Amino acid sequence: MTKSPTKAKPQKSNADWWRGAVIYQVYPRSFQDTDGDGIGDLKGVTERLPYIASLGVDAIWLSPFFTSPMADMGYDVSDYCDVDPMFGTLADFDAMMAEAHRLGLKVIIDQVLSHTSDQHAWFKESRASRNNPKADWYVWAAAKPDGTAPNNWLSVFGGPAWEWDGVRKQYYMHNFLASQPDLNFHNRDVQQALLDAVRFWLERGVDGFRLDTVNYYVHDKELRDNPAHVPDSEEAGLDAPDVNPYGMQSHLYDKTQPENIGFLKRFRALLDQYDGRTSVGEVGDGARSLKTVAAYTAGGDKLHMCYTFDLLGPDFTPNHIRHCVDAFHKSVADGWVCWAFSNHDVNRHVSRFAQNGEEREAVAKLAVSVLSTLRGSICLYQGEELGLPEADLQFEDLTDPYGIRFWPAFKGRDGCRTPMPWVSAKPHAGFTTAAKAWLRVPAEHAALAVDTQDGREGSVLEHYRHTLAFRKAHAALADGDMEFLDLDEDVLAFTRKKGEDRLLFVFNLRRGPQEVTLPQRIAIKELVAMPGLSGSLVDGVVLIEALDGFCARI
Template structure:
């Protein structure tokens, strides 16, 4: 068992660390609580289960944990439909269980970021129950209500992310209400100051309880065009460039000019930041939009609004080296305008696991898994890594009869839903349910072959993806050039990504990634100067050839990158 060195840095009276910028370059480990660990053996993961497994995250070397929603909810969207912002749902435990989790995390040197959904609630929330009861009750204007057109149809052409119109008829008020997601998730009316005040009060509740930050879900969905203008159609190129939904989803067929990303949101996010600054909590905003970079820059304008913005750019079915470069460079250019900060991820609870998604024929390759880990942890910005990525878990195949995801049921069979990435974590290969629990069958079946990639087996194998991830994070933690240095790309032919990370005038790290399944001879630009191996890094530099007889390297230098391989060097001082 790895020995954990406790974080002995100075703390304030409430246990916080004094470094206000810890989040810059931080690695944040996302936990989907239903599937992480089940302590009471009812088949659903819970907060005590997370607490019992926190050492795993601390040993990995993450700076913080992002926990997907655990609030009281009817679970129509598995917690993203909140019925009470200040209560833990009984399936996950109690407020006391959360306090115990928070205390243990802080003792291990981990910070806790919680998922907060401010754009909508559950239809079971007390606010919505009152709002729908009449047109003149105290909360009548707390949600987005609108009259039907003369022919009875919805007020406009806005669509739900989950399919179909974004409007649902309510017979009590004889009006439509807006739902950007499921019909069970009515949108709040942020144009009403009382709504803003109530939400900020709920954020303040968790700040005062000691959380270290928030991941704000769908944070650009918090305002709508008050004139309810129709969205225009998207052209073919725009439809193909959408990263937030599948191209066969009708939602991709519109330009979402009026149903989200409204200018009023900037002032609201400034109010959110004022609350966070009162306790030192940080924020990550999920920004899903057709052209997200300028929005991410505005939302993270230095010191004004969110601390970080979460990018969807690398959550696509497949990306080329060229696409990765374009996405990173475009975000860097936008952030430079405002002094903002980005956050990258290759997987989360909404997309197929990257070990399968980016692999040839969806067949995971252990070398590619290690290379993708290295790529993620060497990009500029902060990083979110999803539970199981450190094990190289592939996407699970869930048959329709066992499917739980309402999104998947709507778009089956072309889209098999999000359940394939939400299956239980495999902790122990020879235990019941691979150690996820010791009782009832899990809410989703274990992924095929996941038991063979369990934590205990990988712990015993020094060449495993788990040990590789630990080594990468240890390197990143002590490498200032990776945590907050600059990034600069160099030209390289597909499928190679070549860039350097630097800080000040000192030597730069040079990184090359071969995303293809055949070896590549990579000519190195002369302006990189002399390159030296990086001793002690988890990736052995590939062979460097000087004045090779290779036609592509005549008179120069080449790196020979193996299939799906990577190389790292440093420029000579």
């Protein structure tokens, strides 16, 4: 397998294509298997690209496919510049890129830069001695006199963030699994090696990068202890304090260090050497997340956009959504946000938001209606366009190390990573021809397979297609101004404006009908038929049924 990058033909496109874009996240292990081993692959992604294009999205975000021992499902990279044989070859990747671009889709790939696998050649060399050329490429520290770890830092995946190595007779730092040692970003050679890996994929024509755990790159040189922290009730994500003691610390020193800004500037300078490339950073920083996002996206010389875990929790209420969006726009002056309700790390939002199984379809439709009208780019996670709920798995089904570690208090992330259902009547819903898939396909997912919804008016899938087409048809929804309305009723109401395109949206997230009196300054010119919304206007009062909405031109 050659690793020689092939220069891809640059696409002719607006450099700011990412602003307001709709990005579809593909989890390759679970998308489509073509070689019958029960695990999805790059050829499977290529085979299904026409389906993705049919949704009306602008880009795909591809979760890791790099060479890896798969201790953390590919987020433990052992070679940044190769494809794991499980997923195929570099030639398969190039073919996928070519087909995506032919269909008008941009391709964003994950970059896991904060840490590598302990099987990476860099780490093998680093741990071999204290004086080899890569001895300082990872975060090494001496034990305290009593043999304990250098400080009180904790791992997101449970236990101390330090692992003893008998060869070097030192501890190394790991924010996640012990087999995921953290790179030392204070070493400029480490930064350059990572930037060289990024360039490798830029040369293959990749349109952008999703930066995993982007605020975890740099640690405090002095290794100071983290203080105790009382978590905010709105915090969400893997560090949820009711499950994981990681949330009991205020992470002042093990992540989000000021030196990270310098690396992000180097990263952006590299991207700017290529036309139309973008970046989106994942920021998990608790109550400080918006401040961090502001720092990482301000000035046009760092990241293009970021996303946080703000909307990835259980709260689907007008107050919460308004608070998150308002807080972002007040905190982040010239940066850009990417909103999402689901991804590969959290329970699927239909299960988080719906109060019972009967209302899942209505919640699925309303959620994408809301998401598609927010100011920012948006990210959809594979299968949400089918209204898939979280899969209910047993302990013996689990592969996620985080779920295994915290069972039964937390079932982990496998429930949102189960295979994509394509054909309801086929074994494994058409995902694989293998006797066994890497994770089983629940029967309730098979019943919601693509073939049962494709072309069926009123299905969740068709609602997504119509809603995304509506978003694309209105310039105000791409990057127009957004203003929330202060109303007495418990609804989510706001305007989106760009030039002559001025729209009013009112969403009723409650389980009963509402009558909404609009402020006198809002003059409705005409009702606008937004897909799936049936709200009406009677004598100047907006009437909205439960889990429904209203749209008008003002």
